[in-house]
Amino acid sequence: MLQDAPRDPVGRAVVYRFDKVETLDGEALENVTILVRNGVIERMGKAVVIPEHATMHDYRGSGKIAMPPFALSHANFLVRDRRGSGRNAKYRAVDSLWLEEGWEKDLLKEGVVLVGVDPPGRGVPGRTSVLRVDGQVETPDPLVADLHLKITVSNSSSAKRLIRDSLAVADKAIEKENQARKDWEKARADWEAKQKEKAEEEKKKEQTEDGTIPPAVAQGEDEQKDKDGQEQAPPEEFTPPPVDPNIAPFVEWIRQQRVAQVWLSSGADWLHWQDLLGERELPYEIVLWHGTSQNIYQVADAIAATELRVDVPARISFLPYTRVRANLPAELAKAGVSKMILSPSSDSWSAVKSYRFAVAEVVANGLDRQMALRGMSLEPAMSMGQEEVLGPLKVGSPATFVIWNGDPLNPMSQADRVLVDGVVVYDRAKAEAEDQS
């Protein structure tokens, strides 16, 4: 954490007053006072009673806007590895991190407090991870090390075979485990029944010899018998047979214990994915990663019908073989996609720097502004399972927000401060002063 950043005393109220707050919980609010205490928004609204001794930050008249911070779903410039397109499900993205000095500050400067990283490669390259960006430590402790199973689908027989075979092998592993469990249960039940029989026999014997016997002694004798007995007791706990670590994530996925991230780059990929899925019902999210030209609009209705979360690059693309511009995020929204992540148009630093500009372009060409802002912050956070870290601004939610010196979708605006749980983790004035010195 920045050493010089003002730390607000515990228990003491801090008050922020803004002309405008993008709460992302409905429309933007005007003339808002936010009262933060112990890292939580205690009160928020037009008429808020300000306690005595509260620290006051009055930004009214400055054009500053508060908004929940951004979350990048694919900050893959933080990850480097050489991996092909095979079955590499055992890898985690967090193990391939390649962080350069000052990465956190650069992200905070863009108003980002959460990043997802994907394992590099195609096919089944591994599982995604989530990092918190709070300027606290250089080497991060991941929030989630092992999240989604990343799968890339394309209209190639080898790519399809890889996924088909993985699912088949996982099915077999599940079957094997079920069989093993059944065998164990049977063995256990048999053994227990036998023990009971033995115990009863013992009891009868003892009773015939002399009246009653203290139960403790009887038990002790039982245990002794076990040890002497020819039959070995089956283990108390069932241990499942070992599973190939490259298949285990598939097993969890089939058991609905894991969500997959399915990467598609064309309309055909969607059909091939549906073909692979067949009758299965597996939990997954859709990541679109097409180039500048795309024909995904052709399957927009089918994608919308699934009601799944869709991750789409914020980019105006072209219809294939034409210079006809197409706004895929807006088309998807029109088709009925409601949970949309708007990610930077590529996995590079430069795309993060032009992120807000790209989103502004998509909004200017027809995407709903609220949907776009949610797609930059709340939706990716939800996809990462971090809705408690990053949520809409309302009473009772953590005081995690960015103070922009203008409209966040204006590329000229800059983040003045980033607050996480009420703590200022980035202060532009201080950071600039540091850079100069």
Place this chain on the structure above:
Amino acid sequence: MSQNRLQFLLALLWLGFCFVATPKAHAQDPPNPEVVDENPLPTEEEVVEDDPNAVDPNSPYLVILGADIHTVTEGLIPRGTILCKDGRILKLGKRVSIPKGARRIDARGMQAYPGLIAVDSSGVVRGRGQNLRDEYDPFALNVDLGLAGGLTLVQTGGALAKLKHGTLDGVFVGETHWVKLSYSTTSPTGRRKLREELGRVRDYLRAHRQWALSKELEPDFEDPEPEAKGFKKEYLDLLRGEAVARFSANSLKDLLATCDLLEEYPMQAVIVGGREAWACAGRLGRVGAQWVITPRAKSWADETVNHPSGWSIENARILWEHGVSFAILPNERWISTGGLAGRDLLTLPMEAAFAIRGGLPQQAALRALTLDAAKILGVDHRLGSLEPGKDADIILCDGDLFHYRTFVQWAVVDGKVVYDKMKAPYFAHIRPRSADSLEEVVEEIQRAIDAPEEE
């Protein structure tokens, strides 16, 4: 309101007609198990309540109304109706009752043909053999352009693929077991080797037959089974009749040599090329091979030889007259957007039009693109003509198929519209189809008449 009453009376009349006419028709015709009366007589209530023109987009039925139907096998049905169900043609003719809710195409003024078939093409769609479906891109430019050119089936990478936009269902039709053989006069060694290998196959087949016969007849026959060696396994398939040999031959020498080979080793064969075939058409007709010709492929006559040589615009006509069955393929076997129009599969009918210019009857040219091509590929039981029971792969053109101005307006594959010129971005701007259908025009006129005079 008088019009409503009139309509009601008409409906009643029609009902009456149905009651009288239907049993009569049944009495006359032998019962046909395939033709199911899918349109039971509506009761009076239904006639009054339901809009008979209501369309259910998920209906298994597709009706193509008013097109001139080129059936290929049964001639032309002018202004007929094609009724498709579940991807097959159910009925076609002048009087076909329309099931309720059927999807419909108003094709008045259009020409309906079976979808065109490209034999021995390459690169129109991705993938080989069994992998074809997994590699298929149903939104690819080639699929749309192929359909725009009237193609609905291509042979590629040892498999047959239907061109379908937006779906993977039914795109893979099957594999074609073709064995590429080279029997060119330019490579005497290659020819000798091929003949020798085929000879070994024949010897093996004879030995094996002898052995099998002995084993069956003699109880104490102990000889081991003859070993299949000294030749490629696929040659065995050829002489067993389980595969098709694909030759490439253009010059008279090569053509005659190939005929010799086929007479010595009878097998199913497709010969691609045939530029000088006109000069030995009688011989070719007797060999019984099937052909894939390119009518526009040219080579000038060689003045130094004492036999006919060079190309002829009449090539296709002469072959047809000698009973040679052929398909037509352009010089480029793929869809090219390189700029030179009319040389690739985008304009397959143009290639056939050239053969027509050389005297080939139009019907024969149509067969070459449809039924005869399907025969070469062994799918003529499903494709290649418009007949009840066949796949509903139909193209609707706004003019004669062989006219250069003609556009494919709709392509239907497996009973679904997979290409609509006005909805695809390629040719919609050229001579756009009128948006108003005749019905709408008539309705508008009627409204104008019915409207009370103002002022």
